[in-house]
Amino acid sequence: MQQQPDTSGYHGDREALASALQSVLPKDAVLSQAETLKAYECDGLSAYRSTPYVVVLPETIEQVQQVLQICKRLKTPVVARGAGTGLSGGALPHKRGVLLSLAKFTRIIDVDKANRCASVEPGVRNLAISEAAKPYGLYYAPDPSSQIACSIGGNVAENSGGVHCLKYGLTVHNIQQIKMLTFDGELHTIGGSGLDAAGYDLLALMTGSEGLLGIIVEVTVKLLPRPDTVQVLLASFDDIADAGNSVANVIAEGIIPAGLELMDNAAIRAAEDFIHAGYPIDAAAVLICEIDGPYDDVNEQVKRVSKVLKSSGAKEIRVASDDAERQKMWAGRKAAFPAVGRISPDYYCMDGTIPRHQLAAVLTRITELSNEYGLRVVNVFHAGDGNLHPLILYDANIENELARTEELGEKILKACVDAGGTITGEHGVGVEKLNAMCLQFNSAELQQLHAVKYAFDPDGLLNPGKAVPSLHRCAEFGAMHVHHGEIAFPEIERF
Amino acid sequence: MSSDLSTQFIEQLEHCFDNKKAVKICGHGSKKFYGRQVDSSLETLDTKNHQGIISYQPTELVITAKSGTSISDIKTALDEKNQMLAFEPPQFNNQGSIGGMVACGLSGPSRPFAGSVRDAVLGVTCINGKAEKLVYGGQVMKNVAGYDISRLMTGSMGTLGLLLDVSIKVMPKPEHEITIVLEQNTEQALKTWHKLGNQALAISASCQLNEKLYIRLSGNNAAVKHAQSIIGGTEHEKGTQFWQQLRDHELAFFNDSRPLWRLSLAPATMILNLAGDTLTDWAGAQRWIKTDEPADIIRQLSESHGGHATLFNPIDNSIEPFHPLASGVASIHKQLKQAFDPVGILNPLRMTSNY
Numbered sequence: 001m002q003q004q005p006d007t008s009g010y011h012g013d014r015e016a017l018a019s020a021l022q023s024v025l026p027k028d029a030v031l032s033q034a035e036t037l038k039a040y041e042c043d044g045l046s047a048y049r050s051t052p053y054v055v056v057l058p059e060t061i062e063q064v065q066q067v068l069q070i071c072k073r074l075k076t077p078v079v080a081r082g083a084g085t086g087l088s089g090g091a092l093p094h095k096r097g098v099l100l101s102l103a104k105f106t107r108i109i110d111v112d113k114a115n116r117c118a119s120v121e122p123g124v125r126n127l128a129i130s131e132a133a134k135p136y137g138l139y140y141a142p143d144p145s146s147q148i149a150c151s152i153g154g155n156v157a158e159n160s161g162g163v164h165c166l167k168y169g170l171t172v173h174n175i176q177q178i179k180m181l182t183f184d185g186e187l188h189t190i191g192g193s194g195l196d197a198a199g200y201d202l203l204a205l206m207t208g209s210e211g212l213l214g215i216i217v218e219v220t221v222k223l224l225p226r227p228d229t230v231q232v233l234l235a236s237f238d239d240i241a242d243a244g245n246s247v248a249n250v251i252a253e254g255i256i257p258a259g260l261e262l263m264d265n266a267a268i269r270a271a272e273d274f275i276h277a278g279y280p281i282d283a284a285a286v287l288i289c290e291i292d293g294p295y296d297d298v299n300e301q302v303k304r305v306s307k308v309l310k311s312s313g314a315k316e317i318r319v320a321s322d323d324a325e326r327q328k329m330w331a332g333r334k335a336a337f338p339a340v341g342r343i344s345p346d347y348y349c350m351d352g353t354i355p356r357h358q359l360a361a362v363l364t365r366i367t368e369l370s371n372e373y374g375l376r377v378v379n380v381f382h383a384g385d386g387n388l389h390p391l392i393l394y395d396a397n398i399e400n401e402l403a404r405t406e407e408l409g410e411k412i413l414k415a416c417v418d419a420g421g422t423i424t425g426e427h428g429v430g431v432e433k434l435n436a437m438c439l440q441f442n443s444a445e446l447q448q449l450h451a452v453k454y455a456f457d458p459d460g461l462l463n464p465g466k467a468v469p470s471l472h473r474c475a476e477f478g479a480m481h482v483h484h485g486e487i488a489f490p491e492i493e494r495f
Numbered sequence: 496m497s498s499d500l501s502t503q504f505i506e507q508l509e510h511c512f513d514n515k516k517a518v519k520i521c522g523h524g525s526k527k528f529y530g531r532q533v534d535s536s537l538e539t540l541d542t543k544n545h546q547g548i549i550s551y552q553p554t555e556l557v558i559t560a561k562s563g564t565s566i567s568d569i570k571t572a573l574d575e576k577n578q579m580l581a582f583e584p585p586q587f588n589n590q591g592s593i594g595g596m597v598a599c600g601l602s603g604p605s606r607p608f609a610g611s612v613r614d615a616v617l618g619v620t621c622i623n624g625k626a627e628k629l630v631y632g633g634q635v636m637k638n639v640a641g642y643d644i645s646r647l648m649t650g651s652m653g654t655l656g657l658l659l660d661v662s663i664k665v666m667p668k669p670e671h672e673i674t675i676v677l678e679q680n681t682e683q684a685l686k687t688w689h690k691l692g693n694q695a696l697a698i699s700a701s702c703q704l705n706e707k708l709y710i711r712l713s714g715n716n717a718a719v720k721h722a723q724s725i726i727g728g729t730e731h732e733k734g735t736q737f738w739q740q741l742r743d744h745e746l747a748f749f750n751d752s753r754p755l756w757r758l759s760l761a762p763a764t765m766i767l768n769l770a771g772d773t774l775t776d777w778a779g780a781q782r783w784i785k786t787d788e789p790a791d792i793i794r795q796l797s798e799s800h801g802g803h804a805t806l807f808n809p810i811d812n813s814i815e816p817f818h819p820l821a822s823g824v825a826s827i828h829k830q831l832k833q834a835f836d837p838v839g840i841l842n843p844l845r846m847t848s849n850y
Contacts, residue, residue, distance in 0.1 A: 112763075113693070114689055114762075114763035115761045115762055115763045116692055116762075137693050137694075138693065158639065159639045159643070161637055165636065165637060166636065169610065169614065170637060172614075172643065172646070173614050177801075182823075182827070186823050187823075188821070188823045188824055188827070189821065189824075190824070192759070192801045193761035193800065193801025193802060194759035194760045194761060194762075194780050194781075194801060194802040195606060195607060195611065195759060195777060195780045195781070196600075196611065196613075196650075196759050197759075197803060198803040198805070198817055198818035198819075198820060199817070199818075199820050199824065199825075199828055199846075200647055200650070200655070200828055200831060201600075201613055201646050201647055201649055201651075202647075202827065204613060204643045204647060204649075205643055205644075205646070207643060208639045208642070208643055209642055209643075213642075224695070225692070225693050225694050225695040226695065227695045228695060248554035248555075249554075251553075251554045251556060252553060252554050254577060254667035254668070254670065255667070256666065256667065292695075293695065293697075293714075293718060294695065294696070294697070294717065294718055294722075296717035296718070296721055297697070297714060297715055297717040297718035297721060299717070300715055300716070300717045301715065353635040353636070353637050353638060354635065355552070355555050355557075355634060355635060356554065356555060357552065357554065357555065382637075384636075385635070385637050386555075386635050386636060386637070387635075387636075387637045420633070420634060420635075421633065421635050422633050422635055422637075422638040422639075422640050423640050424638070424639050424640050425637035425638060425639065426637050426639060427639070429639070429640060429641070433640070436640075437640060437641070440640055440641075441630075444627040444628075444629060445629045445630065445631065445641070448623060448627070448629055448644070448834070448835070449641050449642055449644075451834035451835070452644075452831065452834055454830075454834065455827060455830035455831045455833065455834045456830070467641075468641065468642075
């Protein structure tokens with residue numbers, strides 16, 4: 001889908017903009033030829049594409065500052081991009097703007113063993129941080145499934161999660177300082193070396209702000225000691241509701257596992273066909289539970305968790321006998337998305353989060369919607385923190401199928417909001433969930449979010465048109481989704 | 496008993512907005528001393544009677560309560576289900592509301608190991624300075640829809656919004672807990688923390704005071720025994736009481752008329768060259784210092800270790816209680832204040848002399 005986030009932007013000649021930027025950047029750091037721009041036309045959400053006007057690849061903070069100053073002077077939108085693995089179109093280029101790639105900011109500046117933190121440039125890959133910390137027995141906890149490729153700057157911009165969030169938190173819980181540039185090119189240090197900072201919690205505000213408030217040029221992450229022992233259990237269930245309830249039962253027992261993942265039958269089959277992880281293909285659901293800590297502690301918890309899972313209706317529980325088996329149990333889950341990619345020409349990944357006790361009701365609703373639309377849905381689920389990833393299978397070559405898929409997706413998100421949850425747990429809003437934002441927030445709430453953006457970026461040129469929908473957009477969307485006979489956003493004039 | 500004063504608060508703030516008349520927000524008043532002292536003639540917006548637990552689902556690990564609800568009531572409800580506020584909010588004079596807890600953003604001894612109040616905040620309902628009721632975040636652990644306004648509110652001292660209700664992540668209580676004591680001075684304690692910090696042990700609090708290093712171990716029996724076997728030391732008979740007294744500033748150390756400074760620093764920072772007495776908490780990351788040294792010296796020293804210094808018991812506004820911000824960051828703060836409270840009716844001058 002060719003997207004155009006908004007119609008504003010640089011109105012001059014492409015080469016004039018490129019040449020202005022070239023004056024402050026090294027040779028090869030400005031791309032303006034059609035064939036080179038193509039590589040940047042989408043991020044991990046490839047259904048949305050837009051060709052940037054110009055791409056820049058600066059190497060130093062000073063160069064980024066100069067780029068921003070030029071863009072401010074020329075009233076040109078800037079979209080920051082890390083590794084381009086985002087799943088909500090947050091790095092979708094502006095067709096009349098500059099795409100600012102931070103791919104050359106790949107330096108690990110410092111690993112501070114004494115203070116258990118690492119300062120890195122934003123283009124450093126998530127996994128590379130843990131690799132750099134490994135000699136010290138430390139690691140960086142958040143592990144989004146794209147961790148081999150995704151960059152830390154993007155992780156901060158999206159507040160990325162992963163499979164270990166329940167115990168170790170999201171990106172926001174695992175960083176202590178960032179350096180960032182506002183659109184005027186001014187460098188700010190947010191947070192500090194301690195566990196808190198003076199003033200408002202701008203670190204939390206910046207985390208997950210999707211590149212709308214500033215350009216992150218350095219991140220200091222917290223490092224944790226590696227657990228001595230890690231163990232994994234795989235439990236299979238005949239009823240997915242029992243699997244969902246078993247999660248609550250584990251927590252009621254006072255146990256917080258490092259990871260708790262749930263897959264439905266369709267996901268189990270797809271993963272098994274692909275990875276041969278030994279998953280029980282007839283099970284309605286499998287639950288993968290990871291426990292970490294000191295050796296004796298882990299053994300004790302594994303026994304308790306097994307007991308709880310059994311009494312919650314698990315028909316089979318396997319405990320990994322060695323590291324290889326543990327890796328194999330995880331491999332199926334970690335490959336679930338590509339596995340689904342093998343059984344369908346295209347798939348669309350949703351990211352709603354719900355209170356866990358609503359799992360059975362929401363899954364039932366998803367099945368109803370799937371039947372109604374005639375589109376298959378496969379469910380993988382960060383069960384520990386209620387984060388659902390329904391994958392809608394479709395074929396982009398069939399006319400209207402993507403549009404129907406998006407409509408189904410919005411209805412799934414609405415079911416999540418109605419269940420007391422949210423439209424996005426970890427993938428962000430980007431361009432993808434702008435309409436869904438209208439389901440979750442009213443006009444005063446959206447206006448307050450716009451005011452926050454204005455506080456950082458009065459020109460409105462950092463990643464414009466993303467993350468927070470305009471009230472007009474919501475009015476138009478609301479007109480299609482009249483709720484209880486009430487028109488949403490009634491204060492907006494309709495033309 | 497539960498009561499809801501949201502409508503009354505909205506009306507009161509509408510009136511204030513229309514008349515550009517400021518209010519000072521007060522919960523239980525237990526942290527009234529903290530921060531800048533505001534004009535006592537300002538009208539008070541009292542949240543004490545806006546109270547009650549709205550929902551609590553133990554297996555969802557979240558509790559939602561109206562801002563005036565006392566921390567004690569929250570803890571009583573959690574106790575029944577063997578859960579807790581993992582960040583151990585202070586309850587000075589055994590008081591404090593959950594709204595004040597979030598607005599002041601203070602966390603107790605467990606903070607380096609279990610996270611802060613800000614880490615645990617999942618959602619808020621608030622009224623901004625335009626008297627608009629706004630809901631951000633929610634009751635789920637992961638939520639990236641919109642900017643993280645809930646955490647921005649945490650520690651903002653009521654200057655951005657009046658909290659109506661807050662949703663907080665709760666945690667299971669540990670099965671077993673002991674406190675061990677080692678005879679160590681600050682220098683030795685800093686070395687011990689460095690050594691222990693690189694191992695995954697069941698430590699839930701650690702401080703150094705009067706030639707003693709205190710370490711609390713929390714978890715199942717196996718985890719506690721494992722940590723104890725590595726650390727050694729002798730068991731403190733009144734460990735629970737010790738940490739409560741540290742949390743609420745009831746230890747004899749805090750009974751002193753000198754200025755009390757809270758320094759938040761890189762944890763491995765060596766002993767600071769300041770006259771006075773120090774209690775080193777948060778495994779080195781938080782230093783309580785009673786000293787008559789000038790504020791500028793203390794603040795420069797804190798900054799040089801990547802941190803900041805708060806005057807915790809200000810007598811008047813002659814010394815700014817909160818660490819001054821860098822000019823660029825200060826200007827973002829001012830813009831944010833403008834975004835939430837354009838006419839400046841919410842707790843004016845409570846955080847800074849600028850607004």
